[in-house]
Amino acid sequence: MKLTAFVPFLLCTLLSAGPLSNKELNWYFVQHGQSISAPKEASQFIDKYNVYYVGDQSKKQIFLTFDEGYENGYTAKILDVLKENKVPAAFFVVKPYIKQNPDLIKRMEAEGHLVCNHSSTHPSMASVTDPTKFNKEFDDVNEEYKKLVGKDIPKFFRPPMGKFSESSLQKTQEKGYKTVFWSFAYRDWLVDNQPTHIFAKNKILGKAHSGEIMLLHAVSKTNTEILDDIIKELKNQGYEFKSLNDLP
Template sequence: MKISSLISICLASILTFSNLNTKELNWYFVQNGNTVSPPKESASFIDKYDTYYIGDPEKKIIYLTFDEGYENGYTGKILDILKDNNVPAAFFVVKPYIVSNPDIIKRMDAEGHLVCNHSTHHPSMAKITDINKFNAEFDDVNTEYKNLTGKDMPKFFRPPMGKYSEQSLSNTKNKGYKTIFWSFAYKDWITNEQPTHEYAKKKIIGKAHNGEIMLLHAVSKTNTEILDEVLKELKSQGYEFKSLTELPSR
């Protein structure tokens, strides 16, 4: 390869991280009834980069998602409940979860759920300043999934810990992925501080809204124990559960 070509490649890599704001931000949202607004810090650019935090606010549709980290949670039971209620979900997984839970991953896929990318090492994507390392956080997960299932992962990405920057969103879009944040989440992931059934049901059902992207953590014992009741109640209120593949186009 010519030296000039190598220089061009290096410059391209540098420019990838030099044109946009690299300040690390934390995802949050402001809800007022069915109206959900993004963080003020990113409101001016969030929609430029195939980023979703809510679907159609005019339709009673909920997109159910779960984050899977390194831990072994209650996913098998959750899958039982989803199957009984005919509800699709998206499971965002890190590479070690695929390695340690191949049968669960294959079951998710076989039962029609989306197995989506949550990175290899669960870092703040905003802090990765090397484009090759940034890309590897996606590619290594996809490779592990493809080796297991023979398929590429769906092109949905959830930034670990909800940390992002304008630059990281841009780089994610450039990889062909949609960034999926959420319009509902609550403190459900601390295993030794699980909320009561009553608190969790009131929180989840009471905050339901049109187009909701719901984030739950599969490590939550409470979530698992109330999930069947929650799904049935939300359906009785007229909500439908849809796959992320049915998000409205931008």
């Protein structure tokens, strides 16, 4: 192709590509037996942006994660159970949680858990299109964590409410973070409408799968009370609990 023809061709190609979409999407996963896949709306681009929602599906490993929007009095007990069972976990925290619970953050870090970024103000990251505001959602959390423990926060990010866009995933990657969704979650965050122990155990154990990234909410009284039983039963089934640092 002659250069005079190539230049408008290249320009046309770039224009047709356009900016990445800011369309807000909601995370969910598709499970076919033991196989987990991403939502169809994101399947064409999600693998480009350091996104994790499941680990190695050929290994009986579980990655235990907790979201911490606020403290409901249960995290210390959760940490006790994790310590007793020698299980690592990741706690995704917002900036106010760090400020209001410094002793818990220090304990998480001291006991080998990952304290990870869940944004400063818990917005839909797809809605934060201003670059300065987007960066601030990450940086404010990191600064608060670094002020407390003396080092940068681990570079794992969970989008609040599971809301994202292709653009937000790219910008998250550009900041050096891995996006961590999940391959299991259930309705455990309603503090005034907690599931029964039997329901929760059946749900969690019945959906266990290789490479699982398990999302639990630490505000849940039920989760706290059944956690020891859940961990022991999953270990009995041959599952090993791993750190997000061990993701492939």
